[in-house]
Amino acid sequence: xxxxxxxxxxxxxxxxxxxxxxxxxxxxxxxxxxxxxxxxxxxxxxxxxxxxxxxxxxxxxxxxxxxxxxxxxxxxxxxxxxxxxxxxxxxxxxxxxxxxxxxxxxxxxxxxxxxxxxxxxxxxxxxxxxxxxxxxxxxxxxxxxxxxxxxxxxxxxxxxxxxxxxxxxxxxxxxxxxxxxxxxxxxxxxxxxxxxxxxxxxxxxxxxxxxxxxxxxxxxxxxxxxxxxxxxxxxxxxxxxxxxxxxxxxxxxxxxxxx
Amino acid sequence: xxxxxxxxxxxxxxxxxxxxxxxxxxxxxxxxxxxxxxxxxxxxxxxxxxxxxxxxxxxxxxxxxxxxxxxxxxxxxxxxxxxxxxxxxxxxxxxxxxxxxxxxxxxxxxxxxxxxxxxxxxxxxxxxxxxxxxxxxxxxxxxxxxxxxxxxxxxxxxxxxxxxxxxxxxxxxxxxxxxx
Numbered sequence: 265x266x267x268x269x270x271x272x273x274x275x276x277x278x279x280x281x282x283x284x285x286x287x288x289x290x291x292x293x294x295x296x297x298x299x300x301x302x303x304x305x306x307x308x309x310x311x312x313x314x315x316x317x318x319x320x321x322x323x324x325x326x327x328x329x330x331x332x333x334x335x336x337x338x339x340x341x342x343x344x345x346x347x348x349x350x351x352x353x354x355x356x357x358x359x360x361x362x363x364x365x366x367x368x369x370x371x372x373x374x375x376x377x378x379x380x381x382x383x384x385x386x387x388x389x390x391x392x393x394x395x396x397x398x399x400x401x402x403x404x405x406x407x408x409x410x411x412x413x414x415x416x417x418x419x420x421x422x423x424x425x426x427x428x429x430x431x432x433x434x435x436x437x438x439x440x441x442x443x444x445x446x447x448x449x450x451x452x453x454x455x456x457x458x459x460x461x462x463x464x465x466x467x468x469x470x471x472x473x474x475x476x477x478x479x480x481x482x483x484x485x486x487x488x489x490x491x492x493x494x495x496x497x498x499x500x501x502x503x504x505x506x507x508x509x510x511x512x513x514x515x516x517x518x519x520x521x522x523x
Numbered sequence: 524x525x526x527x528x529x530x531x532x533x534x535x536x537x538x539x540x541x542x543x544x545x546x547x548x549x550x551x552x553x554x555x556x557x558x559x560x561x562x563x564x565x566x567x568x569x570x571x572x573x574x575x576x577x578x579x580x581x582x583x584x585x586x587x588x589x590x591x592x593x594x595x596x597x598x599x600x601x602x603x604x605x606x607x608x609x610x611x612x613x614x615x616x617x618x619x620x621x622x623x624x625x626x627x628x629x630x631x632x633x634x635x636x637x638x639x640x641x642x643x644x645x646x647x648x649x650x651x652x653x654x655x656x657x658x659x660x661x662x663x664x665x666x667x668x669x670x671x672x673x674x675x676x677x678x679x680x681x682x683x684x685x686x687x688x689x690x691x692x693x694x695x696x697x698x699x700x701x702x703x
Contacts, residue, residue, distance in 0.1 A: 511662075
């Protein structure tokens with residue numbers, strides 16, 4: 265298995281390729297992240313988004329990539345009733361909430377087309393992956409299917425430990441976790457009664473998983489209930505008191521794994 | 524009879540606690556309540572112990588049941604029919620429907636060898652009387668239950684975003700270095 269890591273977007277990406285040792289497959293993946301970083305980073309003063317944020321450039325004059333990313337953010341803002349938004353509280357346009365996931369999505373498309381039997385991409389704690397030839401749903405146990413990628417979920421109370429681990433499947437090819445621990449309160453809470461310290465969302469694609477993890481962390485229990493009834497997702501949420509909430513399918517997998 | 528009383532107490536106390544969860548309680552202490560605290564209340568009638576256990580399980584004011592809720596706290600509808608023995612507590616118990624201000628709640632638990640092995644919410648609606656997709660609603664799980672699901676073989680780790688510096692301290696970094 266080939267393992268490669270590279271820095272991007274202020275964090276580190278890890279790629280695993282199973283059944284392939286062709287490092288050449290990784291170069292296009294790194295290119296995707298470089299392109300997104302150079303266009304969307306607010307830490308690079310000459311990036312397109314920095315110029316829009318500073319008023320040097322109008323959003324309407326932006327490239328299609330930027331306009332499309334903004335449009336997708338606005339769609340997610342509507343879908344999450346404002347818990348996810350492309351604007352910071354001070355009004356500055358900030359697409360970083362979706363850009364990493366979009367880059368991962370594009371990289372996933374490249375990896376899917378590669379000759380590798382399986383691949384796994386982890387960028388700063390968000391994960392997307394696929395295992396060829398295993399059309400298995402989320403109820404599958406990794407114990408019975410050792411070829412599935414097994415993803416550990418960090419325990420927010422002790423980040424050197426895992427809360428649990430779950431196998432990736434077809435309807436769970438992406439896992440995103442939002443929390444308050446690593447970067448402090450970087451999510452702006454829209455609901456005072458929000459009490460989750462960590463929210464993990466499992467979905468078929470990384471953009472949905474990432475956006476909804478952020479929205480549920482921000483919006484609390486009401487957003488959690490709405491998201492699980494609206495989207496095909498599963499959730500593991502940890503509240504301030506250390507209590508853990510999961511959707512039934514996660515619970516089933518946990519039961520199977522523990523048995 | 525004592526075992527039977529213990530079983531009934533465990534079932535009813537647990538059902539109340541779990542209903543407390545369903546209506547929004549964040550029961551960080553409930554894992555201990557389930558296994559350790561409930562049998563200690565064998566002498567207390569379920570109805571009188573219910574408010575206590577609900578209060579124990581509550582960490583938010585809104586989760587405390589209304590007095591009317593506590594009064595109609597569910598109890599096991601089916602008592603074990605066999606003569607008292609270690610296995611006689613096994614079975615499925617269904618709590619009665621309880622109207623809370625969060626909607627109607629009913630739970631079913633499965634008891635095996637004196638422990639609760641499964642909990643199912645049978646019906647649930649939210650405060651707007653809008654039917655909640657119960658099939659996918661997130662519900663509390665016991666921490667030990669989750670921890671028991673750990674696998675020794677993890678390929679990748681999901682957690683809140685780490686920085687380039689934070690990566691070195693992350694579990695993902697350890698996995699990458701180990702070449703796993």
